[in-house]
Amino acid sequence: MKLRRPVLWLLLGLIVAASLIVSMPGASYVHQDREAILAAASASHPAGTDALGRDRLVRVAAAFLLSLAGAVAASALTTAAAAGVGTLAAFGGRSLGWGLMVVCDVFLALPWMFLLMMVRSALPLTTSPARSAAITFLVLAALGWPASARAVYRGARQLTTSDWMLHTRAAGLRGPSVIRYVIPNLFPLLVPQFLISIPAFVMAEANLGALGLGVGEPLPSWGGMLFELNNSPMLLQTRWVCFPVILLVLVLLLLEGVAVEA
Amino acid sequence: MKTVMAAMRWLARSFAIVLLVVLGSTILVRFAPGYLSDVREMDSRYAPEARSELAIEAARSRSIPQILREETAQWLQGNFGVSRQFGVPVSDLIEPRLAVSGELLARGIGLAWIAALCAALLSSAGRNPSIFRQTPATMLLAVPTAALVTFCLLVNSGGPVLVMALLLAARDFKFLDRALRSAWQEPHVLQARAQGIHTGRLLTAHIAPSLAPQLGALASLSLVTALSALVPVEVLFNVPGVGQLAWNAALNRDLPVLLAVMILMAVAVTCSGMATPRAAEWESA
Secondary structure: OOOOOHHHHHHHHHHHHHHHHHHOOOOOOEOOOOOOOOOOOOOOOOOOEEEEEEEEEHHHHHHHHHHHHHHHHHHHHHHHHHHHHHHHHHHOOOHHHHHHHHHHHHHHHHHHHHHHOOOHHOOOOOOOOHHHHHHHHHHHHHHHHHHHHHHHHHHHHHHHHHHHHHHHHHHHOHHHHHHHHHHHHHHHHHHHHHHHHHHHHHHHHHHHHHOOOOOOOOOOHHHHHOOOOOOOHHHHHOOOHHHHHHHHHHHHHHHHHHHOOO | OOHHHHHHHHHHHHHHHHHHHHHHHHHHHHHHOOOOOHHHEEEEEHHHHHHHHHHHHHHHHOHHHHHHHHHHHHHOOOOOOOOOEEEOHHHHHHHHHHHHHHHHHHHHHOOOOOOHHHHHHHOOOOOOOHHHHEEEEEHOOOOOHHHHHHHHHHHHOOOHHHHHHHHHHHHHHHHHHHHHHHHHHHHHHHHHHHOOOHHHHHHHHHHHHHHHHHHHHHHHHHHHHHHHHHHHHHHHHHOOOOHHHHHHHHHHHOOHHHHHHHHHHHHHHHHHHHHOOOOHHHHHH
């Protein structure tokens, strides 16, 4: 609990700083300064430029905001889906519960990265950058729910034998009326699931992007920056190429810190 | 008898899961953009009408039941079909790559376990969890696989085994440290320590047996994590293994190769569940 407040403040500070950088007049993540290819830090480019002469600081700030927004949205979707499936499996009868858990197991039968890669590659790869970003995060949301659903199912099953549940049943409440009281009781389980999913999705996007299956250029993303690093030996010319990786690790540490403290 | 029935039910369920993985993979790839594209459609000598007819013909001849029938027949012949991309039997592609990936996995997991076990034994000996001992593992867990590989390539040091071992060791350490810490606090272990029993004897006679089920679960988790890391590690390090083959097949809509790899993965993950309490979970589900 001690670390929660500073971690949250630091994360908030990063979000504000990134928003200010992106909204600065003249700041553009697509503008190419052909006079400064792979330049080191300077007054006009505080974190240098990439192989196409684009300002690295603006691109990193935009990638951070995009990745965070996408991961939060995907996490909200996946948690909602997990809550729905887990609760339905626990309260919808034995055969429905069995069937839903088999569906979860089918998703969990493949290693996460293989599953992501297979589904993402089956969707359009040559599409607009905005659409590729939406597809990437929707795929993460669509494939991330089974593990959470299993956890929710277990939690909801425990609730079925709780004292207050026996009371509600004895009072004659059935079906949707009971579910209405179950969902608030699952919040202590759902909130950590939501927070844990955010860094996992940021990391998954970075890994997918590094394989060329993430957000399309010229939209900046963590994965796109890793992909760029891996393909140009000449990038060793400047140490500023490590800046996105260092910031990505810091962001992931902060997000995981928030999740663990919660 | 009850155990045999439970095992049979577990086997039936595992088989159903693998079948559903096959069906899902087939449907996914069949409807992926570009799966039905025919090279003749690019040939300018064909009139637009002829090209449309070629596309319709391809769509008609590649229905899901037909694809599944063809794939099953080739699987029964033992060659797992013919790769669309390379034009050779899938078994010829997979066999040598399986050895490469197997060696990478074995060395990575082995190294990770040794490192994690040593670190956890040292760390759990302390009274309270030290932030300094936990920091390296926490830092490593926050690094995406691709970032770690990129870092190794940039500094021209380390290789796929090291990356795999570091990723797994960080996860394994967290688990082992927690498990060992609670095992040292068990009443019978405290009693044995009070009686002056040697640490080595305590570990082998009291700690290890009580940790055995958890170690089984961890072994399964290690395998699944390693399989997940296989794709970025092999692709970015250019290791000719199964992960790289799967990535290639996914990008080129090479269904026979993709199906073979997915079945291998599903079987590996499902079988690794045997070592975990998950089999018991399945019983109660």
